[in-house]
Amino acid sequence: xxxxxxxxxxxxxxxxxxxxxxxxxxxxxxxxxxxxxxxxxxxxxxxxxxxxxxxxxxxxxxxxxxxxxxxxxxxxxxxxxxxxxxxxxxxxxxxxxxxxxxxxxxxxxxxxxxxxxxxxxxxxxxxxxxxxxxxxxxxxxxxxxxxxxxxxxxxxxxxxxxxxxxxxxxxxxxxxxxxxxxxxxxxxxxxxxxxxxxxxxxxxxxxxxxxxxxxxxxxxxxxxxxxxxxxxxxxxxxxxxxxxxxxxxxxxxxxxxxxxxxxxxxxxxxxxxxxxxxxxxxxxxxxxxxxxxxxxxxxxxxxxxxxxxxxxxxxxxxxxxxxxxxxxxxx
Amino acid sequence: xxxxxxxxxxxxxxxxxxxxxxxxxxxxxxxxxxxxxxxxxxxxxxxxxxxxxxxxxxxxxxxxxxxxxxxxxxxxxxxxxxxxxxxxxxxxxxxxxxxxxxxxxxxxxxxxxxxxxxxxxxxxxxxxxxxxxxxxxxxxxxxxxxxxxxxxxxxxxxxxxxxxxxxxxxxxxxxxxxxxxxxxxxxxxxxxxxxxxxxxxxxxxxxxxxxxxxxxxxxxxxxxxxxxxxxxxxxxxxxxxxxxxxxxxxxxxxxxxxxxxxxxxxxxxxxxxxxxxxxxxxxxxxxxxxxxxxxxxxxxxxxxxxxxxx
Numbered sequence: 001x002x003x004x005x006x007x008x009x010x011x012x013x014x015x016x017x018x019x020x021x022x023x024x025x026x027x028x029x030x031x032x033x034x035x036x037x038x039x040x041x042x043x044x045x046x047x048x049x050x051x052x053x054x055x056x057x058x059x060x061x062x063x064x065x066x067x068x069x070x071x072x073x074x075x076x077x078x079x080x081x082x083x084x085x086x087x088x089x090x091x092x093x094x095x096x097x098x099x100x101x102x103x104x105x106x107x108x109x110x111x112x113x114x115x116x117x118x119x120x121x122x123x124x125x126x127x128x129x130x131x132x133x134x135x136x137x138x139x140x141x142x143x144x145x146x147x148x149x150x151x152x153x154x155x156x157x158x159x160x161x162x163x164x165x166x167x168x169x170x171x172x173x174x175x176x177x178x179x180x181x182x183x184x185x186x187x188x189x190x191x192x193x194x195x196x197x198x199x200x201x202x203x204x205x206x207x208x209x210x211x212x213x214x215x216x217x218x219x220x221x222x223x224x225x226x227x228x229x230x231x232x233x234x235x236x237x238x239x240x241x242x243x244x245x246x247x248x249x250x251x252x253x254x255x256x257x258x259x260x261x262x263x264x265x266x267x268x269x270x271x272x273x274x275x276x277x278x279x280x281x282x283x284x285x286x287x288x289x290x291x292x293x294x295x296x297x298x299x300x301x302x303x304x305x306x307x308x309x310x311x312x313x314x315x316x317x318x319x320x321x322x323x324x325x326x327x328x329x330x331x
Numbered sequence: 332x333x334x335x336x337x338x339x340x341x342x343x344x345x346x347x348x349x350x351x352x353x354x355x356x357x358x359x360x361x362x363x364x365x366x367x368x369x370x371x372x373x374x375x376x377x378x379x380x381x382x383x384x385x386x387x388x389x390x391x392x393x394x395x396x397x398x399x400x401x402x403x404x405x406x407x408x409x410x411x412x413x414x415x416x417x418x419x420x421x422x423x424x425x426x427x428x429x430x431x432x433x434x435x436x437x438x439x440x441x442x443x444x445x446x447x448x449x450x451x452x453x454x455x456x457x458x459x460x461x462x463x464x465x466x467x468x469x470x471x472x473x474x475x476x477x478x479x480x481x482x483x484x485x486x487x488x489x490x491x492x493x494x495x496x497x498x499x500x501x502x503x504x505x506x507x508x509x510x511x512x513x514x515x516x517x518x519x520x521x522x523x524x525x526x527x528x529x530x531x532x533x534x535x536x537x538x539x540x541x542x543x544x545x546x547x548x549x550x551x552x553x554x555x556x557x558x559x560x561x562x563x564x565x566x567x568x569x570x571x572x573x574x575x576x577x578x579x580x581x582x583x584x585x586x587x588x589x590x591x592x593x594x595x596x597x598x599x600x601x602x603x604x605x606x607x608x609x610x611x612x613x614x615x616x617x618x619x620x621x622x623x624x625x626x627x628x629x630x631x632x633x634x635x636x637x638x639x640x641x
Contacts (some may be wrong), residue, residue: 201589265581274542
């Protein structure tokens, strides 16, 4: 990608204080034979420069779809059906593909879940780095890789992806996504899920260091509550396509407001007494996207009649935004 | 009586290598342990440490290259005594066959509950045991959720009335809320059927919740074993400490992560296998391989500096 486009800037720097990313009422629908399935509904949040927002939820919650929508890399059978995604002057929800292409990689980086499938298996790793980083000097490349703790592989860049470990490949991708073109926003989809515990800890630490060093903002998607508690400034909890709770990380763990958030935290093993049954959430999420009321109502311990009929709006409770009719009550 | 006794278990894989002849992967390199009846031993460690190879050898999907495995005191292969539940239920079941088929198959193979009516009754009983209803019988794996499917693989493992289950990452593919259901099922079945478990996992929280005893594995060897309570609350071996500190927990701040990654099992480091990453390594660690030695509280630790770590 030509360098002048980056300096010309499809997106002028936002005025101080304005959010880097502003998502309003975003909806994504999948077309299926049985009709449209809303995968993301009425999602709104802002992201400040240098902020890390963690999105957590179980399979089918829409967290990965949301991230893919922000990157505008949705599968063919899915589309953004409403909403706005403000990024500088641009609206990523409606921006034309060539405008989007100018942003991807340059201003918005992506770290995928499986580094191995994001690289070509038959091209030396060093050549692939240069595809993405353009014509960079050896010194610069050295600096880049040392910056992500890969000083030791500098002499192996003519090797193929299979000759590297998962942790090393993920660092390579982080170097490309987060440092190469110095984007403002990094989207990370379960970036440490396939890594071992000790390597995961290294990568999480690296991401935090990069944020501190470069002021990069991140949307970090994971199903792992432990991981999200380590990296996030704020946390969004997703259920059946809705952001049911959005709050500072500490508040989510100390005073979870939404019944789903509470149930999820109680189901995590390792907190209660060994050998005691864990708290579980009855029922399943299947079909919840199509319910007229709150999608969590059929499984909720605090359900009232209103929940089955009326989708709750997001409303402020303390530091949190909560989509629950009973959010203010002590339940 | 021990449910499982393992002595000096070893698995070396020979891999063909272009230059300089074959190479040997030291997947499991002299591991001994016991699982007393009714208890759960959890083997924890990172990928490539050899823990799944142990699981495969216990159920004889892989033959040891050395050592002995006794199940309820008996040597030799007894597939009814010990059964495996593996990580991925989708690949463990034939996706073209019904759940009924999956549960009938082991009964047919072992000639259990002969006769159509008796077999059908046993299949229903197995489903009930894992909390599923008859309506699942005619479904195929594709039409069943991951959590339910994992229950089916548990039911299938129980079909031959084993006394020991080897659980190889049983919850790794499941969501948090579904994970909790399976953990509860495993606790319940152990109680009701008097089972013993060997639980192989990289999910420390699952081990923390289910295990009576823990063995921590690194590059083919145990570095620390002992009662779960002791090992989890006061880890002794530097690797155990690093591993537990690396696991992000809701109320744990992460420690300083280890540097580097697990070395190759083809040429494990000389001396202590962990010395290349150990923050406490001294010169002797690269020369002398530490033996597992009994500590004052009964646990076993393989570290030359164990005395200083108390």
